[in-house]
Amino acid sequence: MTSLAAELLDWYDRHARALPWRVGPRERARGTRPDPYRVWLSEIMLQQTTVQAVKPYFDAFTARWPDVSALANEDEAEVMKAWAGLGYYSRARNLKACAEAVARDHDGRFPDTEEALRALPGIGPYTAAAIAAIAFDRPAAVVDGNVERVMTRLRAMETPLPDAKPQIREETTALVPTHRPGDFAQAMMDLGATICSPRKPACALCPWITPCAGRAAGIAETLPRKAPKKAKPTRHGMAFVVERADGAVLLRRRPPKGLLGGMSEPPVSAWGEGVAKDDLAAVPSELDAMGLDWRRVSADVRHTFTHFHLELAVWHARAPLEAEAPDGCWWSGANALSGEALPTVMRKAVEAGTRR
Incomplete structure (x- = not known):
């Protein structure tokens, strides 16, 4: 084991974060093994999402589905409902597919190598390395955003991301110990999350203060360097919120593939950079026969996705109590709306359309 790895593990033994999915160093030393499930x-949920946002979802999922077989046997619509609000919804679809594959092809047990893990739905190189290291103590290089920041500062790498990624992985791999690689992976994450922060890193508290080349050069806070981001385009669209006399709202399900696939929504128009927000010719065909009187809500709904901004004009109409839901739609009662698989942008649209 290198001295750097030993120093980091010693720091981790004293300062490891307590997280609901983690077996801490003291528990590991007493022989408690992490649950691969x-x-x-946790690793799927933490992709592009903060620890604080993930905690309540993780607790809810594990309470409802305590093991991979329970999740595999659940209806996909229920999983999507439980995921609503966490974002990046392809993760939820892959989560269900992966659980089914583990239950079907691996007797309910996750494989313990990076190669076998990468063959499962929704598990890429990073997630495979994280599971292999943390759950099975395989010596794998686990490189997330926190680790990228730590390594570029430790080695004073001035090559901008993403071009620096191969060097970061090479340098990280060289540090991974054969003893306690899972703890080492989590220690690297904790160091980046708590000490080696993006702004004003707490260098005086860092176990690597002496060997950190970025600190010695006075450039630590400027690292990692990043290539300029392309400006995000803004797309427009229309959301049509139909409210029945008893407060129920008309919903439909999005196609299973693509952005927000499989989630619920009020009927919407197509989205695009040239789409008009006041053209009622864009009313979805399933609403035509309902004979509704539309009014535009004053405030548009705005939401930012990874690659574009979205502005939705919200239109509202009232329907009589006896109105039947068109094919492919259903009425969701006021008490049921909170449990629907509505992504954040669609929940915003419903709230805007039904606000008094």
Whole structure:
């Protein structure tokens, strides 16, 4: 084991974060092994999402589906409902597919190698390395955003991301110990999350203060360097919120593939950079026969996705109590709306359309 790895593990033994999916260093030393299911679930949820946002979802998922077989046997619509609000919804679809594959092809047990893990739905190189290291103590290089920041500062790498990624992985791999690689992976994450922060890193508290080349050069806070981001385009669209006399709202399900696939929504128009927001010719065909009187809500709904901004004009109409839901739609009662698989942008649209 290198001295750097030993120093980091010593720091981790004293300062490891307590996280609901983690087996801490003291518990590991007493022989408690991490549950691969909980490690996998947390790593999928943590993709592009903060620890604080993930905690309540993780607790809810593990309470409802305590193991991978329970999740595999659940209806996909229920999983999507439980995921609503966490974002990046392809993760939820892959989560269900992966659980089914583990239950069907691996007797309910996650494989313990990076190669076998990468063959499962929704598990890429990073997630495979994280599960292999944390759950099975395989010596794998686990490189997330926190680790990228730590390594570029430790080695004073001035090559901008993403071009620096191969060097970061090479340098990280060289540090991974054969003893306690899972703890080492989590220690690297904790160091980046708590000490080596993006702004004003707490260098005085860092176990690597002496060997950190970025600190010695006075450039630590400027690292990692990043290539300029392309400006995001803004797309427009229309959301049509139909409210029945008893407060129920008309919903439909989005196609299973693509953005927000399989989630619920009020009927919407197509989205695009040239789409008009006041053209009622864009009313979805399933609403035509309802004979509704539309009014535009004053405030548009705005939401930002990874690659574009979206502005939705919200239109509202009232329907009589006896109105039947068109094919492919259903009425969701006021008490049921909170449990629907509505992504954040669609929940915003419903709230805007039904606000008094």
